[in-house]
Amino acid sequence: MKSTRQICSLTSSRPTLEGAGVHLRRALGFDEAPGFDPFLLLDDFRSNTPAHYIKGFPWHPHRGIETITYVLRGQVEHGDSMGNRGTIGAGDVQWMTAGSGIVHQEMPAGDPEGRMWGFQLWANLPASHKMMEPRYRDVKAAQIPEVPLPNGTKVRVISGAIGQVRGPVQGIVTEPVYLDVSVPPDTHFVHPIPAGHTAFAYVFEGEADFGQPAGRGARGGLAADGNLVSFSDGDQVAVKTGKAPARFLLISGKPIREPVAWYGPIVMNTDAELEL
Ligand code: MN
Numbered sequence: 001m002k003s004t005r006q007i008c009s010l011t012s013s014r015p016t017l018e019g020a021g022v023h024l025r026r027a028l029g030f031d032e033a034p035g036f037d038p039f040l041l042l043d044d045f046r047s048n049t050p051a052h053y054i055k056g057f058p059w060h061p062h063r064g065i066e067t068i069t070y071v072l073r074g075q076v077e078h079g080d081s082m083g084n085r086g087t088i089g090a091g092d093v094q095w096m097t098a099g100s101g102i103v104h105q106e107m108p109a110g111d112p113e114g115r116m117w118g119f120q121l122w123a124n125l126p127a128s129h130k131m132m133e134p135r136y137r138d139v140k141a142a143q144i145p146e147v148p149l150p151n152g153t154k155v156r157v158i159s160g161a162i163g164q165v166r167g168p169v170q171g172i173v174t175e176p177v178y179l180d181v182s183v184p185p186d187t188h189f190v191h192p193i194p195a196g197h198t199a200f201a202y203v204f205e206g207e208a209d210f211g212q213p214a215g216r217g218a219r220g221g222l223a224a225d226g227n228l229v230s231f232s233d234g235d236q237v238a239v240k241t242g243k244a245p246a247r248f249l250l251i252s253g254k255p256i257r258e259p260v261a262w263y264g265p266i267v268m269n270t271d272a273e274l275e276l
Pocket residue numbers: 057060062067104106265
């Protein structure tokens with residue numbers, strides 16, 4: 001008998017100013033991260049106002065983590081100090097393993113209507129991989145399989161698998177699953193997640209019921225646009241929609257369980273390592 005994960009927390013992304021003055025919504029950050037190991041941060045940057053994103057994220061370093069950028073609308077121009085240049089367009093993913101260090105800039109550019117929308121997730125690296133060679137996985141929209149399920153649900157598989165269909169991003173040490181799930185109204189969606197792995201969902205369209213609260217004080221019930229739901233342990237996540245459809249990111253990964261020393265875009269194990 002598979003055990004269904006319950007809801008540990010249900011929170012709302014909050015307005016945050018980042019980079020050179022980008023107005024975004026932070027769903028997960030420094031204060032919550034201890035409960036989301038191996039994940040550190042999730043930002044939702046959507047805006048129809050170019051002045052709110054155009055200043056972007058000029059030159060800055062990263063070390064010890066991975067940054068995963070998923071663009072829904074508009075594009076992000078990317079460049080790094082090693083001379084790499086590229087554009088992440090609608091539907092594309094850039095999975096960047098900063099490893100020992102990278103200095104880059106990320107500059108959002110809206111679509112022709114001036115609209116921008118994307119997500120950035122930070123995943124931690126274990127001590128054994130923090131100083132690995134930097135690596136990019138640039139995934140174009142067409143390389144990301146969209147799996148239609150018999151109940152009408154559609155899943156874009158960035159990493160992890162739906163049935164026999166595996167996403168293009170593989171071989172990551174924390175075994176992450178990154179799915180973009182669209183569930184029609186009045187539909188059940190159930191997805192297996194390895195027991196012991198951290199799992200959460202971030203809703204960005206519609207609303208859905210992600211299960212029962214895990215204990216006293218936990219909030220259950222419907223999660224809507226902008227809500228982050230974290231799950232208790234178990235073998236699977238079960239989602240149910242009512243009158244409205246829902247679209248959400250479903251993300252899981254293997255916890256690292258190491259000390260975290262985090263200063264801005266650099267995340268190591270000890271304060272001494274931040275000085276280097
Ligand atoms: Mn960055």
